[in-house]
């Protein structure tokens with residue numbers, strides 16, 4: 001018999017979606033860049049492996065890489081040093097380590113709804129209660145401070161924030177960051193700021209929470225910026241005392257981050273700026289294409305994403321988001337059901353534009369044809385004459401959420 005905690009979480013609906021897809025489907029479901037890491041970083045990885053960097057390293061990561069990351073964070077807080085930085089085996093591990101170090105059973109944790117799929121499960125695994133706060137299109141996906149004041153209790157331990165956001169593409173303006181910091185200070189909360197998409201911003205400007213308060217833990221990753229999701233390397237930036245505790249949890253989870261990947265990233269951080277700029281430029285062009293094509297689909301509304309590489313269109317079709325995603329999957333395009341990200345993701349789909357422009361056009365052509373079909377069925381009152389509830393051709397939904 002397994003521990004009770006195992007039953008408190010599910011495998012992400014996103015993964016289930018992939019399992020159900022035909023091999024030749026257009027994949028607009030991927031949460032990773034469709035680029036390769038910069039070639040000099042790939043070369044550095046190969047050289048590291050060849051030159052014998054194949055052994056355990058320090059638990060908190062190679063000192064030189066921690067120094068390099070600290071250097072990048074010094075313009076946010078000039079006191080930042082190696083002691084604030086822990087290199088992790090991915091942003092995912094960084095989030096788990098943060099939960100292990102911060103949340104006790106009985107605590108409450110404010111999490112975005114819709115929000116990235118790990119925040120609530122990690123809280124639940126610790127015996128804590130995730131308390132969702134709303135992000136909606138009307139507010140351009142920034143939190144409503146009045147709602148946060150209503151949700152906070154004496155048990156609230158932390159608030160998780162994510163700007164630029166997966167899945168909404170929302171980016172917090174500077175005044176929102178300041179208001180969230182003041183809120184956290186007022187209620188003695190830790191801010192867990194997931195900044196893995198910090199480099200991928202199209203409108204406005206990314207503002208880090210680091211340096212805004214002493215109660216911030218930044219979760220970050222090289223996965224998205226250096227297009228190395230499979231290498232599993234990320235990092236945490238935290239106040240020194242907390243960093244020691246985070247490192248203790250990190251040691252127990254994975255002993256140390258992968259040595260060859262650290263050497264390659266260390267080498268690549270300085271030289272990869274042009275590659276990152278090129279990638280973001282391409283993402284911006286695709287963002288514009290996706291928004292234009294989505295606006296041609298009957299029954300769809302979309303706020304242009306200001307960052308990350310996801311659009312989060314809302315649909316007015318009479319189906320759940322899992323049903324709509326399944327129907328589209330059968331027609332050959334993979335999209336992620338919006339409610340995989342929380343209850344407010346109902347009637348939404350997440351579309352990743354980490355796909356070629358050709359695939360985006362092909363995929364959105366399928367979505368447009370589907371939107372027209374559903375619209376025509378609604379107009380003719382098909383589905384046994386039940387007006388407004390046309391029969392959407394469905395299989396079993398891929399997501400259990």
Ligand SMILES: Cc1ncc(COP(=O)(O)O)c(C=O)c1O
Pocket residue numbers: 031090091092093116162165166194196220221222223229233234
């Ligand atoms: C918001 C957010 N945070 C964290 C991660 C984790 O990234 P990784 O584990 O690849 O570093 C992801 C990945 O999709 C993400 O979208």
